[in-house]
Amino acid sequence: MKDFKKISVRRMTKRFGEKTAVDDFSLEFCKGEFVTFLGPSGCGKSTALNCITGLIPITSGEIWIDDECIDNTIDKIPPEKREFGMVFQNYALFPHLTVFENVAFGLRLRRIRRADIARRVDTALRLVHLEGYAAKYPAQMSGGEQQRVAIARCIVLEPRLLLLDEPLSNLDAKLRVELRYELKALHERLKVTTIYVTHDQTEALALSDRIVVLRLGRIQQVGTPAEVFSDPANLFVADFMGFKNAWTVKVESQREMDGAIEARLDAQGIPLTARLAWPRGDPRRELLASAQRKGTVLRTAIRPEDVEVGTAANGNPLACLATLVEYQGQVSQVSADLVGSEPAEPGLRVDLRTASRVEEGERLAISIPPGKILLFAPTETAAEAAGWTP
């Protein structure tokens, strides 16, 4: 029961009446991995998690652990027998039991000897730095402490899979960072296979071995944090991971250069050169070629921090007029209108981050390294790209 090699979710779908919450979800993950389901509200990440726990019945698809099918919609192993641990967003600590009794709850159900229970509870509480809290009641503790009890309550049972449903969302910012470190340390130490659900990309990047980005029930991308961060699969993921500057561009020309493609683009009158590191055979090459042939538009994506302020021209030298400056201490977030697009058009907006001091109304010289411009197929509307449905 305890040791397994991999868990595989095959084409899992969950429908609530007309609405499809999770659509054709397939994923395989190995023992010891930390996988995060990442996405905005309503993307189906919590639903997917609850389907895997067995708390929600799935509409179609299968869930397998190694060679054992634990759910195929007809037969399913009930949640209480799966040996999974779950940590809830609102902690779900039993208010009428002490910390000790909460953590010991699962052990008592398994009729473990009293001495062993005491020892294991003690170890678990130590692991979450709550020694000495055993006799307290949840209501006497802060949110962060309660969440740590919740975690201890799970890991004391040595579950084969640990599931966390936005465990840090109810905590204030500082606590969130603290507890995030602790979760990471805990995972390093215990190496429990973990599925983590969040809408916060920082958490996902910091904690995961792999990230699954979801939108409206469908998987958008599965990859390591580095992959999802630097090489998003589509405009939605890019936007979610912090890329901005999604300009509509036409492809003027393209040519091969050192294994990458150099494309000349026209962003409503403003010329841009992009260097796309797409290997041979990458389907995106075909996308680019087709866009150039048919004259259809594509969308760019550029990280605000990749836009450089100053005249050190690394390529794509542009001018812009700062309209809104948000001072954030280390850097400032600036919204500016690009100068140079057709005068009749509303100015193309550029979002950038810079450590230099910028004033509103200031004229800035900026440059965008060609390698930092990503290109994607356009989606219907910008709103859709951001994950909002009409």
Place this chain on the structure above:
Amino acid sequence: MRGKPRFSSALFFAAIAAYVFIVLGILLTVVLNSLSKGWYSGVLPPYLTKEWYAYAASDHDIPSLLSVTFTVVVADVLIALLIAFPAAYVLARQEFKGKGLVLSLLLLPMIVPPMTYGIPLAMLCYKFHLAARVIGVILVNLVPIVPFMVLVLMPFIEQVGANLESAAKMLGAGRWTIFRKILVPLTVPGILTAGILSLVKAISMFDLTYLVAGGRSQTIVVALYADAYAAGSRPPQAVDALAVIYFLIAMTCLIISLRFVSPTQMVFKLK
């Protein structure tokens, strides 16, 4: 895992069905009996007749009964609102020394047997010549209604956040204006709920009315009891006829009230 819910759900529905059967049975029997002639055995009466209603009408001054009932119930609800609303406001909004005491005292009538305060209260009514008069009945029934209303109103007032009143004050509104333009309009659902629930409850209130009512100040439920008690002195079908009249009034009020209020609110809501 699937089998268990099916067994318990069957049990559940069987129990509910039995309960509904009994309740419906009781009501239907009363209605049918009031219209029956010669129904001594068998499932249905052999003949139907309206004579019992005529009997009841001549036996009782029905219009008087109805008007007394109506007067008492409406008066109780209105007076109780005037007492309960400000009290509920203070208890919901403010902290003050002795708040716990006041709240406990207000809730006492709900746990003290009606006889315990009812008998001395009736005595006092007789002393002050308030008994056997509608005014006495009104006063006596206030005792259980006011605490009930306070309990119903408090959550509604809590729902209207205190910061709304603060906002109004900042905009320059005086206390009376705040009361008129903010508090009352926003608590109208609560007032309606409390009023309707109390109205429905008041129609069936018996124990206290019985202690102070006299000939011309009986509510219909007391008249019904008196009829049923003196079982031998009039035909049971006539008693049922009066029961049906009472039943129609109570049910009408219930059905109207369900448009505004959900059934679970009829019962005191625990926190």
Place this chain on the structure above:
Amino acid sequence: MDAVKGASRSGTLPLLLPALVFLVLLFLYPFAYGLFLSLTTATGEVSLANYARFFSDARDLHTVWVTLQIAMPITFINVGLAVPFAYYMRHGMRGEKLITFFLIVPITLGTVLISEGMLTFMGPAGWLNQLLMVLRIVKEPFRFTHNVLGVVISLGLQGFPYAFLMLLGYVSGINPDLERASQMLGANRWQTFWKILFPLMVPGIAISFCLNFVMAFSVFPSAVLLGQPSGPTRVIAIAAYQWAFEKFNFNAASAISMVMAAIELAVISFVLAWRSNMYKGASMVGKG
């Protein structure tokens, strides 16, 4: 919001005044008067004669036992049945509105009508007996009325909906994640109910029990109409009433009603003590 609460003390008293006047005039004063009456004789001297009389009069003392015998079991049954029913419906269910409507009807109609109706429906020639005989559950009409059973049934018909609806509201307020957490930790339904839900329901059960008991113990019209008020169902309320309005001895009557109140208070204290004993943890069961 808490900063504002209690800030304007000046307005408290006038708003509370009507309620305080009401309380004092219509409740506290009569209660005190009743207490005073119970401690004085007809001639006006202060003494415990009324209580002595009650406790020495076998027939009157017996009413305590009779009433307890009726009230205790039905309260246990009402609350005891309400718990599983409320548990079952805690997540809502089909036909909820219809079911709750039928549960409300007896409460709305009141004791008198229900009792009156039961006399016919559950009488020897009534539908219930006819059905039972057709189903061969009984050979001759079963006596449901003019006995203790009739009174108990009528208390059940009204008390159960009260208990059920109160508990349903209470159970619905318990955080559903607690159940899921329990499941994930390996508990089956039974274990989840006994170790998690039931302890959290205890406060609600306690209040429900107290209110139900008060209603049952104060029973009056149904004991008269449906029972045998001169014998097996001579409840304590009847005794008090008779002393007051048939024998016109208000001192004796007050003593009896004070004893009633004392018994109720004792039971309530006992239930609340049980509740505090069961539930040492915090009272936070909210969905937060």
